Amino acid sequence: MKIIKLVMSVLLLGTSIYTPSTYISANAHTPNDTERIYSIVVDRFLNADASTDEGVPEDEDSDLRFGGDFTGIEDNLEYISSMGFTAIHLSPVFDFAEDDHLGYDVESYESIDPGLGGAEGLSSLVEAAHEMNLEVIVDVPAVSVGGGGTVAELNVNSIYSDYIEDKDLDMLDLTDPAVQGDYRDTIGEFVDEFNIDGLSMMIAQDGIDAEEILPVGVKTYGFRTTEEVSATGFDHMTSETMRQALSESYATVDREVPELPESEHMLLADHWFSERFTSHAVEENMFPGTRVKQLMTYLYSHTGPISMLYGTEVAFNAETIPEIHPQMDLWTDQEIVEYMEHINRVYSDHKNAFTGNLETLHQGDGHYITRYHTNDVDFILNINDTSETNGVNLDLGDVGEGKVLSGMLIGDMIRASAPGEYIVVLDREETELYAVIEESGFNNGYIIASLLIFGGFAFFIFFAARKNKKYRANMNK
DSSP states (O other), rough: OHHHHHHHHHHHHHHEEEEOOOOOOTTTTTOOOEEEEEEEOOOOOOOOOOOOOOTTOSOTTEEEEEEOOHHHHTTHHHHHTTOOOOOOEEEEEEOOOOOSSSSSEEEEEEEEEEOOOOOOOHHHHHHHHHHHTTTTEEEEBBOOOOOBBOOOOOOOOOOHHHHHHTTTTBBBOOTHHHHHHHHHHHHHHHHHHHOOEEEEEOSSSEEEEEEHSSSSEEEEEEEEEEEOOEEESSEEEOOOOOOOHHHTTTTTSSSOOOOOOTTTEEESOOOOSOOOOOHHHHHHOOOOHHHHHHHHHHTTOOOSOHHHHHHHGGGEEESSTTTTSSSOOOOSOOHHHHHHHHHHHHHHHGGGGGGSSSEEEEEEEEEEEEEEEEOOOOEEEEEEOOOSSSEEEEEOOOGOOSSEESSSOOOOOOESSSTEEEEEEEEEEEEEEEEEEOOEEEEEHHHHHHHHHHHHHHHHHHHHHHHHHHHHHHHHO
């Protein structure tokens, strides 16, 4: 009996110290520069505070306010964070006209719009966001509200242009030194008062320099609605060409997936003044949920900042204002949300992948494979956005022998078919992220824990045996 117990203990110890080839990064949950931004039209997110509803019509009109407020966002910060976003991006919050919902028809830069919750509501939201390690970025339009030089010719897309014309807005000339100083001071006071982390601007004229018009000490993001407009000085800028390429690529299958750019580029598929990404998928008669999943996995794989417009996770679909800014639906099918939570958990555990240099290994119509070279463990991103199962023979001769590709999104495990060669096969419309790791090994943590358990168990057996021996001796007396 003692021998059986001893053998069982040894077997338990053996299974504890030998671990399968599942990679867990040593850098899991450490800070990184990857920014994932959730963009919100405040009035259209959630009406959680009826006391701020003055000016909200009883009969819903898509051109007018719906009553969304800062409280509605604050109540759902956990929802936003769980999908992996590190910042919330708010539409303009300054006091704006009652017949506007987006906030660009600014009436005063001196106060926060009471319909959104006023200064108190914004302060509460910023404080709550910071407690959850979420940064707050605010969009700052450059609208003339009391004179000052205005720009005669704007360089924007048709959606932005139609909106400006409909609201009869005069945009400030941000190349005028006098305007630059006043605007920078005004925005600087706002940033200081509310502890804002970042500022964004929809670039409307050529030749502006963010360093001349925005205060120092905050991150700055420039959004272009046309590739023809030029600007400098922003920490990150979007490319309208890249945005359109992503929208068209992920609208359907078998289209070339753009190479992931360098980290200074900001990626997105839609913004305040663009058609919704989902509209492209609907036009191609594709299932929006799968299209959004594939797109978001690509975006989350970027080593630089990304932005997603609220409602993409529930597949909002529209092409013009105000329809592209519907009221948020937090109670619909959560399939996409749950998938984003999943990829967030995986990518959060392997943040060191985003410190690596990229190398394209394969690129065809809808099939893109890239490698992240890091100082620790290399990663392989395999995107099969085609209409069929695809396999590719990868030559990774420099990784050494005894390595496997350990899948972390789906769970694939790929062993070498020959020294340094791996055949990666993936079903249609799926993405996998592999870590290139040793096939198996001993886990020191498990060894120590198992030895403690084994030692305690052995002591228990020894003590029980002695006690049993004494008991039998007493019985035989």
